[in-house]
Amino acid sequence: MLSGFHGEVANFSHPFLLAMKQAPTTVTSRLFRSIVRFWFVVTFLSQLVFAYYVLMVYWRSIAARNWEHWNTVNSHFFVRSDRTGNLVFALHVFFAAIVTLLGPLQLVPQIRSRAPRIHRWCGRVYISTAILMGLSGLYLTWVRSAIGGLQMSIAITFNALIILTTAFFAIRYARARNFKLHQQWAVHLFVAMSGVWMFRVFFMLWMVIHQAPVGFDPDTFTGPFLTALAIGVYIFPQAIVAWYFSARQTYIRWITWGFTLFLLLTTLGIFVGTIGATLGMWLPRI
Numbered sequence: 209m210l211s212g213f214h215g216e217v218a219n220f221s222h223p224f225l226l227a228m229k230q231a232p233t234t235v236t237s238r239l240f241r242s243i244v245r246f247w248f249v250v251t252f253l254s255q256l257v258f259a260y261y262v263l264m265v266y267w268r269s270i271a272a273r274n275w276e277h278w279n280t281v282n283s284h285f286f287v288r289s290d291r292t293g294n295l296v297f298a299l300h301v302f303f304a305a306i307v308t309l310l311g312p313l314q315l316v317p318q319i320r321s322r323a324p325r326i327h328r329w330c331g332r333v334y335i336s337t338a339i340l341m342g343l344s345g346l347y348l349t350w351v352r353s354a355i356g357g358l359q360m361s362i363a364i365t366f367n368a369l370i371i372l373t374t375a376f377f378a379i380r381y382a383r384a385r386n387f388k389l390h391q392q393w394a395v396h397l398f399v400a401m402s403g404v405w406m407f408r409v410f411f412m413l414w415m416v417i418h419q420a421p422v423g424f425d426p427d428t429f430t431g432p433f434l435t436a437l438a439i440g441v442y443i444f445p446q447a448i449v450a451w452y453f454s455a456r457q458t459y460i461r462w463i464t465w466g467f468t469l470f471l472l473l474t475t476l477g478i479f480v481g482t483i484g485a486t487l488g489m490w491l492p493r494i
């Protein structure tokens with residue numbers, strides 16, 4: 209799928225490295241690159257905790273064949289009469305840990321340059337698994353019915369479509385050996401794949417701030433806040449990625465400053481939301 213990728217571009221760097229090499233060394237560009245690194249480290253650590261939760265709750269129960277354990281998270285995850293639905297759910301959560309662990313690693317330039325074969329194989333596994341996550345997620349949403357009502361189902365369906373589309377273009381441009389566009393689509397894919405993790409982190413940030421269910425009904429898990437959050441994490445980040453590339457490629461002052469400030473605030477939100485999700489949601493379920 210990605211054959212010839214690294215032989216062809218031995219000196220080609222990841223978008224993050226490119227930014228570091230090509231950018232003018234002004235205060236604006238230095239700050240921009242530092243905040244991008246800060247975002248990456250916080251995101252990586254947060255996704256590690258999420259992957260740990262998935263491994264401990266789902267992989268452990270799958271290994272022990274203790275399917276009922278899924279229902280400690282939500283009472284409709286294991287349905288005795290629905291063998292196909294249970295199988296799709298098992299595959300979905302099995303792959304969830306793999307993509308969550310692999311995603312950030314694909315963005316580390318050192319792995320890319322020092323271990324290109326590993327990066328290439330991880331890329332194959334990541335994109336194949338991303339497609340399976342999108343398809344299994346669609347099944348769970350529309351055949352099994354998901355938590356959160358119609359608006360949330362529509363928003364996460366867009367997320368699945370974005371995953372499938374960005375995966376398609378990431379593969380297509382890798383095959384066409386257009387590595388610049390391949391990497392841009394790969395970053396779009398990574399951000400789309402992070403939507404589910406972002407939903408949990410920003411949901412818990414909201415709960416940390418309000419200390420109560422504000423803007424949604426906790427029994428039905430529906431309401432304006434949840435609809436806005438779903439759009440904000442499943443669809444809107446694609447525009448942020450376009451903003452990132454525009455800032456990085458042009459270094460037009462107001463675009464770069466605006467993006468840097470936005471990313472700093474977002475990263476602080478991820479930091480606090482991760483603490484909330486870890487202590488209030490993930491650790492108690494393990």
Ligand code: HEM
Pocket residue numbers: 262281300301304305307308341342344345346348349353354355364365367368371400401402403404405
């Ligand atoms: C691509 C990254 C994704 C990851 C890492 C992921 C991860 C997970 C995890 C861990 C769960 C179990 C619930 C929990 O313990 O929090 C879950 C459930 C579920 N996922 Fe995903 N998922 C992803 C994508 C999707 C997509 C794209 C869809 C829909 C199109 C989807 C639909 C669902 C549904 C419907 C459930 C059952 C829970 C519910 O009813 O809302 N997922 N997912």
